[in-house]
Amino acid sequence: MDTYLQNLNEAQRTAVRTTEGPVLVLAGAGSGKTRALTCRIAYLIREKGVKPWNILAITFTNKAAREMRSRVDALVEYGADAVWISTFHAACARILRRHAESIGYSSSFTIYDTDDQKTLMKQVIKPLNLDPKDYREKAVLAEISAAKNALIGPEQYKKEHDDDYRGRKIASLYAEYQRQLQQNNAMDFDDLLCNTVELFTKDPFALEEYQDRFRYILVDEYQDTNAAQFRITSLLAAGHRNLCVVGDDDQSIYKFRGADIRNILDFEKEYPDATVIRMEQNYRSTGSILEAANYVIANNKGRKGKRLWTENDQGEKVEFHRLDTEYDEAEWIVSRILRGKETTSYGNCAVLYRSNAQSRILEEKCIQFNVPYRLVGGVNFYQRKEIKDMICYLKTIQNGQDDVAVQRILNVPRRGIGQVTMERVAMYAASHSISFFEALEQVKLIPGMERSGKKIQEFTDLIHELRQLAGTFSIQALLEEILKRTKYEEELQKEGAVEAQSRMENIGELISKAAGFEEEDAEEEPLGRFLEEIALVADVDETDDDGERVTLMTLHASKGLEFPHVYISGMEDGLFPSRMTLQTGDPGELEEERRLCYVGMTRARERLFLTAAGSRWLHGEKQYYPVSRFVREIPADLLKTDRNSTPERSGYGTGSLPGRTTGMAGSRAAGGSGRAGMASFGSQTGSFLFRTGKEFTRQDPGKLDYRAGDRVRHVKFGDGTVVKLEEGKSDTEVTVLFDKAGEKKLLAGFAKLVRI
């Protein structure tokens, strides 16, 4: 037997070797599931002689797909690149391109992101003269998305909601939205899934082809699949029935996005002959961390039930600290990271929070204490204005039917084509059943277009010329040509030099991305494939793990990752679990929050710190939230606290949340000797009060070791040149022109610039 199997434990090995028939792998956090999955693929190819192209492996994110591919590559000498390893959406897009005609699309269809969806929905809602308050694009889209994820089409939706006014309206918006999408030869993310189901239903030959091809199917993160994904999986697996799904019901945290935990809970009902494998040995965390996490998750009903164990050391206790305000909390965390620097590096630390809004203060404190950090999430690279503009040019060149794209760039850069003109053209297009771009091409036939006519023709000429070039040019050259011909940069300059510079840098990044793409992907239709990649990839390699930086991110974003030191901030009832969850009073939602907590806790390898604030500003109101019930679900003797922080002391007489529990939650996890009562005060954590004053306030200009013209480095903005120093009200103000971030005015005492 090969060495790669010897490194596996019993359960993992069974997961690898049980290649035939349906298999459900319940893999706890940190149980080496990716390892088992990749070994399984290698085993299929190497031992079972399965052809790589007969294997389909589905992951949830592109990042996970990349990771799996490289691991499989390492285990299989050749042919590994023929294995389909991709996300549901990418796999579906690939299938749909080949069979687009079967469902009334052309293979050059474009993929809409949320912004495009909103733009389109706005246009759909507008002519109906509905109260915009009751029918916000976002809300309508959310309902439609939920319907799609549940595989409810417009007709069925209409039937199901025929008895209420709003339902009927949404139904017609849904139908019209779909009609316009198709007219634009565009699909939104959900359509990629639904349309694949539709394709397989309408075109049995296509389904058969893929059933035949994918003899071995693996699905990772199965607990987060929705109805559409479930359907696709079962349809594909119906052929050879070699379906292996891997997941952890305790880590299902995407219900709000349509994930249906029943898919994993009921797998055995769906496949009564399924082999069920439990991977419960955790290789990641210390005993203390695991034990605490086990206690929390034990409060959930409706689980498959499993108990993670580890051979790792018990390690340090989980710590809980409650500070006065959110500022104190952030400061405690950052200071603790700073203090722990001797034992672990910044790169080994992560600070997790429930909502993105919490990141700001953490950022501020990192800057203040000169702790380098990396913020995960936030604004997506491909959603930036300048990037979207460029992409819409490419989309227009590629697919003239995409009205949303054409309308976006028609007047960008400004060509003096106003809203009135746009509406007239749109009207003409609608009445002649042609696309917006086709209407532009016929501008001479549209009445009242005498003045804009010339400008419009210049635009269509430009697109025609660019289309010509697209045949021979690389995408990189095409983008450069677009920039040149549209004088895009000049337009940007009008908005300010600094702004323009950073926007141009982003475009530069897009261009190099295009260059890199073509280098490794020389297949035909590069433009279409490039656009698809961009649409389906969340961000430009989020994996810039460069340097030693603390990671700040939401609990959701932390799934699948691990860090030696983990801090979870905002452990307050009202924040986490969130107020919305508590207000609905739905125990299912609370359980999802608890799973989220479990996910967060199990990210930690060595140390886990939980923190809360006694009060915090939220939406302009000061909130006094009690300590999170999740903290209170951890037995006191597993927690290290200081006298101000003991959970049962905290939160009394404050806040007034519905359904607040007092004291410890009742149910306890199985196992362990009967733990009782709260630890009394006393376990000392040492000082957690830090000086905020002297070191970080006023800086005398004379004492600064840099002056105008010097090169300096900033934790967040990187390197730059000092433009000037001036005496401000409270501190010396430094103006720096950063290479990447542009010109910023900073307070010397705050910015902690280092001369380089």
Added chain:
DNA sequence: GAACCCATCATTTTT
């Protein structure tokens, strides 16, 4: 066409 003001409204998010 752009600057400005006021109202509104706030989880989580990958694809």
Added chain:
DNA sequence: TGATGGGTTC
């Protein structure tokens, strides 16, 4: 509190 968007005004 803060970002965002619509509407108004110049």
